[in-house]
Amino acid sequence: MTGRRLSPAALPAVMLLAVPVVAAVAGPFLAPAITPPDGAPYTIGGGHLLGTDRTGRDVLGLLLRGGPSALGVACCAVAFACLAGGLLGLAAATTRHRWIDEAMMRPVELILPIPSLLIISVVGVGWRGRPEAIAFAVAAINVPAVARLIRAAALDAAGGPVAEAMRFQGESRARILLGHVGRSVLPVAAADAGTRVPYAVFTVAAANFLGLGLDATSPDWGVTIAASREALLIQPWAVCAPAAMLVMFTVGLNLLADRLLGARERPRTTKAAGR
Template identity: 30%
Template sequence: MEYPLKKNQPVVVKEEKALTPFQVKLRLFLKNKLAVTGAVIVLLFILLAIFAPLIAPYGIREQDLTKRLLPPSGNNWFGTDDFGRDIFSRVIFGARISLWVGFFSVLGSVIVGSFLGILAGYYGRWVDTIISRIFDIMLAFPSILLAIAIVSILGPSLQNALIAIAVINIPNFGRLIRSKVLSVKQEEYITAAKAVGMKDSRILFVHILPNSLSPIIVQSTLAIGTAIIEAAALGFLGLGAEAPNPEWGKMLADSKQYLVQAPWTLIFPGLAIMLTVLGFNLMGDGFRDALDPKGKH
């Protein structure tokens, strides 16, 4: 039952608490169902990688030749490979390798690429010319061929594959941060910082870099998925992880001759790659929509 207001009774209006910029971006991200789905997929694989020893029913090197190439069953959910090893256990542990390569290769690309991009965009002139030409030369080569060349020089191994993937992605981050710096350095607060005699290093890393993080976050998320594919490609070619490490690309290479006889040996590592990359791509799209100041929300 509603009671009418008495005469001269003050009307109390509840003021909504203002949201912080972070809360606004988070709310926009959570409204994107595909982005949330991608985040759930990525979180699932991260948890599988962290708790792999507790989840995996068998050891990754545990062989039983009497059970080789068995189809999926209650004892072996994803079947067994040509050495009788449990594919489910190896796929779970493979998440550790793929995510490790993806995260740290992109981290290296971000650090080096952002540093070079900031220098090129802020100082311009000959510094910009030299760095930009280096980026152009690197981008002139197909990324996977450049990665193969680097691994061939350094020697086939998982660590060298990580280095190669980090190197081939440096120009992408460098050019991205350069373009952002070119616009940010024209802002009035940067001009004011220069006017009061602030050091270039402080201007670059305290004022310009934090205001250039949005595109880096989006590109980093998308680049992790790409790095996982590149690591799988190098592993498939025998230039990445070495046996018996359960790297997804290496698992595909070892099982390609059993495509007709035992297709599950390829299907499940391939699905793991597909789902992980899909998760990062959906997250990247969600971050782009949430962090884009010009987006229509």
């Protein structure tokens, strides 16, 4: 059995994605060993590779310590939203009773028009400084949209001949829901998650930038950008370095998702064309 090799076309995406991911995973362990003590505010050089911020903290140290909150909160929120919204959408698509479908999806449609900034503002003001609160707000924003998308993608499979045959044979509802219908919507769910993670990263960064998330002393990349934005021309690294991390992560993840999904669909297209 041979493993699949990553396409060379995906290497730029992997390289872009690797920088912020490695910084988020290994950065907190490396920061104390490779960053010098705090210095004067907004300095460049003097032993500080990327200079210092407005309070004299080493920018490289902030960059290495700020990844877990910047990326981890968003990824956890999207994972929860995909799980909860996906199960809700699958359950609505596979139910045999229209009133159950309506009872599940009507609240979803009521939540969808609520502006995301309003939800984040309410949660952020009530539980300021707690990353789990922002994660909950971002998940709450995404669950309705995920549920609606998965339901629409699962309707054909849920009402198709395979699902009917499984019901006729006495298969359990869980097996039909997860074993057949769930597998049929995996490409759609993967493509959707690939776009939601970058959006969630920027949502978390925006919440921290607006002061609705973590406090101003946090090394989070969004907080760092907000704290030093007024000195962009004096100390550009304090803003550009964390911003570059966010951009590399979002662009790299989108490119990688496109490559992987394209590689998965290409053999099917080729096989169908050869018939």
